[in-house]
Amino acid sequence: MKKWLVYSILCICLSCSNEPTDADTDMYVPTPSPLQIPELFENLIIPPVIPINNPQTVDGISLGKKLFFDPILSANNSQACASCHNPQNAFTDNAKFSIGIDGIAGNRNSMPLFNMAWNYDELFFWDGHAFSLEHQALEPVTNPIEMHNTWNVVVSRLQESTEYPELFRKAFGNVPITKELATKAIAQFERTLISANSKFDRYLLGEAVLTPEEENGLNVFMDENRGDCFHCHGNPNNPLWTDNIFHNNGLDATFSDLGLGQVSGDPADNGKFKSPSLRNLAFTAPFMHDGRFNTLDEVINHYSEGLVYSPTIDPLMKKVDEGGVHLTPQDKSDLKAFLLSLSDPSFINNPDFQMP
């Protein structure tokens, strides 16, 4: 009877257990390093997007950071991601178009990099053609006017390196180095690039006071009769300061660059580009997808009196027949003061984000 009881209990355990098998427990588990979510983001917006197959880990982030700053990714070992995505420029550069390893310029302005885990649709690049940060990071390596390399070459170099095999092992376990693991690591590092400590953030937390100019600038930003910036660029309750959606903001009557239309194939998307965040504008000039505006004043003037009609123009571009809403000089100046209050010097100087 006793033996029967033991067998029964054993059967129960075997049939009902959800515990990992021996094979599962052999899996390497690196040390987790969850994103440190800023208080404002925690309070106001939904959680960031972390792919289930690429959790944040201490060694993954560290490896990603090393790769991000390492010119080993480029064909002639001359350029790293950071060459066009400089921490001091909020991870863009100050060129209209960045120059690749062969001295050839691209045709789009380098995008700044921060708060990308909160890009909920996960569409990256000005035209949204890459889904997920992991896929985005694959492209610059092979782009002929950027790093002009092949991933086979990169993977060989990483395998032959004295440092990288151990760093990949620590990050991902005993598996071969692949381009997918390299971009997973880069994406982990990029997700740590969080900017949430501007003067305006501190104002929202009750830790700073806006000047009268900044206060009026906020009102211009939120006033549908004046700036009406908030429909595309967030608001005090959406501290991302972008909708991460694609708009034709009235730059041109015809398009030499179709933007989203090139990706979707839909003419209704022609001339649409992703709204960039308005954080860190103090560090990210020139502006627009083609870097056509050197200053913030030029940007404000564009929306105020420089709008140009085209068939896909966003209807939020009001009074396009008059070139825009014609802000007063005072409102323009105050709007600029407010916009600059969204810049975050502690982000560009964060020691965790500097070249190792």
Add this chain to the structure above:
Amino acid sequence: MTFVVFCLVIISCKNDDDEIICCQQPIVTDVTFTFSHNWDDNDVNSSDFNTTQYTNANGEILTISKIRYLLSHFELVNTNGNSFPLTGYNLIDLSNPDSFTFNTTIADGIVYPGLYTLKFNYGFNEEDNIDGAYPDLNSASWNWPTMLGGGYHFLQFDGMFNVNTTAPSPFNYHNGTAKISDGVFEQNFVSFEFFPEIVIEPNSSIEIKMDLSEFFKNPIVWDLNTYNTSLMPNYDAQKMMQQNVGSVFSIGQITQE
């Protein structure tokens, strides 16, 4: 001893999904709503955006580029007048088909199958329209400016009109709290109650239809040449929108299972 082992088996292997099917009265724990959109009975979806032309009641020819709207406070009222709120709210975005289905649970747990009156609010009522309170809506940049009373948009309907001319113009038919004067605001949501009653059973799905042409037609014939952009701070425009929303929604197909 055999009895003891038998109990262990039952307890150990009980699955949360197991149901005891036995002689109980059927109950309803949730209801699914689907949302469809038309212009005078012609289906509208995002593939029509920027291309399909519509003529409104005032004779302007327009195209649509964006429509989002918020419905909240879904409620079932039985024939005895007892009310059963449903949980949550739904932001419908015509460019996101996932938002066309909204499954919601009975807030108090269950109702019994039967005849019910359906109610919901277009937008948020004053109690729910709390500035910044909903992270999902904040993340969707659905906020309504504090200077206009704060809270959230109820509707964003953007497009171009006079598209048959050489000078098409934008319209932004955005609706939310109405501003009377600085610091003085007036609620602007609309409560809908649909008759006759509908049959609610387990797995009921109810289609909510939106006729976009009604925004421009009933009871106020909307003149886009007068009211096109910057309508959010315009009290008269906000209250006219509230009136015209009243005929926009209707109940479509109701399916069980």
